[in-house]
Amino acid sequence: MVEVMRQEVLALEGRRRLYTGLSLALLLAVVLSGYSEASALNSGGFLQGLSKFFDYPAQIVMQAWDQGWAFWALFPKFLPALIETLNIAAVATLIGAVFAMILSLLSSRNLEVPPAVIPVVRRIMDIMRAFPELIIALFLIFVLGASPVPAAIAVAFHTSGALGKLFSEVNENIDVKPLEGLKAVGGNWLQRVRFGVIPQVLPNYSSYFLLRFEINVRASAILGFVGAGGIGTELSRAIGWGAGSETAALFLMLFLSIVAIDQLSSYLRRHFVGADNFS
């Protein structure tokens, strides 16, 4: 019997190694073929272009340097645009997270959701992730006109799918004993989820939420290029006109807001998880 089990374990281990090897080979093949493909398509060639890689950033920094103290005066000028972008990102992330939470709870295998519902919800989330924000935003701007609203909807749509997937993975990792306890108490499904799942997943939800907020700040900035307003519109104008110092100021502001979100993120996580869990 032991020998039979040993054989089974060995066979399993062998298959596992084979799959690992195959996936590594596949990954390598994809990277290499991708490189040669891109290299063939590029007009300049990757290696020759590499030396010019720093020319543009250097030019921007030089222009900003030449401005001297006047450079810092650009910050208050662009602040309203930055706030608009952060606003789009925040609204989109919040709305997206609410939908993501609903979708994730309905697509977790350990929460006694009717089995037929799970694949349906997962496909819905796949569809939401499949469309790039830019495409949805372009479509919505066409329908609703150029304003921050289409941008927020587009980002929220993508966020629901992306966060929903991450949230459902968090849900599937929880300890189900508290849920069983609440079932024995006679709580209904929503009550069990509220007290058995949410307290356990909230710290992870919040860090994914804030990561997504970061990503959405960048995404909202890009949407400015297609007319959704905010810092992206300014950036597109500055780059188009070759205004190096303005471009530098805008990038710096984006960078600083990402740093701020990151700091906020670690602070909130500590708050949720409890500082004693970090020592």
Add this chain to the structure above:
Amino acid sequence: MIEFKNVTKAFGNMVAVDSVTFTVDKPQMIGVIGRSGAGKSTFLRLFNRLTSATSGQILVEGTDVLSLKGNAKRRWQKDCAMIFQQFNLVPRLDVVTNVMLGRLNQQGTLRSMFKIFSQQDIDDALAALDRLGLAERALQRVETMSGGQQQRVAIARGLMQAPKIILADEPIASLDPLSAEVVMGSLREIHDRDGITVMCNLHTLDTARSYCDRVIGMSQGKVVFDGTADELTPEAAREIYGADEALNEAVTSTSISAGASARAKSDPSVPGHGATVAEANAATA
């Protein structure tokens, strides 16, 4: 009055609980003993409706609780508090909230979503905690407590349900002897004071002898022993556990000596424990 009629649970070909039939005609403290895998846990879980039975009936005051559905089933679960070996509390919530969760069934879903509990709920929860000596811990997070304390929080949650029956699935199996004594003492006190039936799966014979009025022995899903605690002789135990003499004494000796000394402290008037200690000593010698 609770009547178990041919209660059966099968997992595929494996019969975990096999036509269990007995009657509880007055509130009793019942200990269910048997080897691991004898069907004790499954039996309690299907009584609470955490799992469904394959066939049979459990009549509680004339209602077959095995046939309840939806709201009626959840109402029955409220009436039938369950204590688990691993406590099954929500580790990240504080003690008092965990206790108040015992009220979920009587509370609207919308109120629950916003975590709104009434003043009455808070008072009742604190009273339940006070009964178990944990009132001053009300705001501590459950995950920071010891096992014995967590189990008492779980019992307080059970009390909060205002149950007709308390089921306890190996309530002391993960606890040290002293905590085990406190937990079993609490369950006994609830039975004595509130006059409700407490049904307890136990691993240790001495605990069953010291705390229970009635002992049900299960083996391979069947009830093979049903009698008072005094009738649970070493011979009867040997039959329940299906072990030969040497194995039986060796298996039970450690728990008997530990438990018997606890009982000697708590209740020296109970006759018979001297003999068990002597047995235990003989076995370990």
